Amino acid sequence: MNIVESIRHKILIPFRLVPKEGLSPEKLAFSVTLGIVSGIFPVIGLTTLLSIVLTMLFRQNLLVVQSIQWILALVQVLLIIPFMQFGAYILNVHALHINMAQINHAFQPGMLSGIRTVGIFHLYGILTWFILVIPTSAVSYYGLLLIFQRKSKKVL
Numbered sequence: 001m002n003i004v005e006s007i008r009h010k011i012l013i014p015f016r017l018v019p020k021e022g023l024s025p026e027k028l029a030f031s032v033t034l035g036i037v038s039g040i041f042p043v044i045g046l047t048t049l050l051s052i053v054l055t056m057l058f059r060q061n062l063l064v065v066q067s068i069q070w071i072l073a074l075v076q077v078l079l080i081i082p083f084m085q086f087g088a089y090i091l092n093v094h095a096l097h098i099n100m101a102q103i104n105h106a107f108q109p110g111m112l113s114g115i116r117t118v119g120i121f122h123l124y125g126i127l128t129w130f131i132l133v134i135p136t137s138a139v140s141y142y143g144l145l146l147i148f149q150r151k152s153k154k155v156l
Contacts, residue, residue, distance in 0.1 A: 023061060025148035031060040033141040035068025037133055040076055042083040042125030047076060080125055087124025090131070098124070 038051035051069040055062045084098045098121055107114030 025145060025152050027060065028064065028148050029141050029144035030058065031055075031064035032068050032144050033137050034058065034060055035065040036072065036140050037137055038065065039069040039072030040079055040129065040136075042076070042080045042129050043122050044076070044080070047073075083125035083128040084121045085124075087127040088121075090127060091124065093124075 034054045035051060038047050038054055041047050041050050047069055048066070051065050052062070054060075055065045081098055081100070088094075088098060103118060103121070106117035
C-alpha cells in the first residue's frame with residue numbers, strides 16, 4: 001500500500017462515517033478548526049482534554065474534533081520547541097535558546113528542578129499558542145468553510 005492509499009484508508013475513509021445529517025458545512029468547518037486548535041496545543045497530554053472541553057463547550061462533533069487532533073500529533077511535537085522559543089522571544093528572554101540539549105540539561109540538578117524549568121518553557125509555548133490561536137482559527141474556519149460549502153453544492 002503506497003502513501004496515498006494509506007492516507008486515504010486511515011484518514012479520509014473514517015470521515016465518511018461521520019453522519020451527514022445535521023452536520024452543515026459551518027458545523028463541520030468549526031469542528032475541524034477546533035481539532036486544529038486543540039491539536040497544536042504545546043503541552044503533550046493535554047490536547048485530548050482540551051479538545052473534549054472545546055467540543056463540549058461549543059457543542060461540536062466529537063469524532064471530527066478528536067480525529068483532527070490525533071492526526072496533528074506529529075505537528076504538535078514539531079511545533080513545541082518553536083512555540084517555546086517564540087514565547088521566550090516575546091518575553092524578551094534572549095539569553096535562552098531552547099532546544100533538546102537544554103531540556104535534558106534542565107534535569108541534571110534534579111527532577112524537581114527539571115520539571116520547573118520545562119514547565120516555564122511550556123508557559124512560553126502556551127503564550128505563543130494563545131497569540132496564534134485566533135488568527136489560525138479564523139483562517140482555518142473560513143478556508144474550510146469555503147471548501148465544505150463547495151463540496152456540499154457538488155453533492156446536491
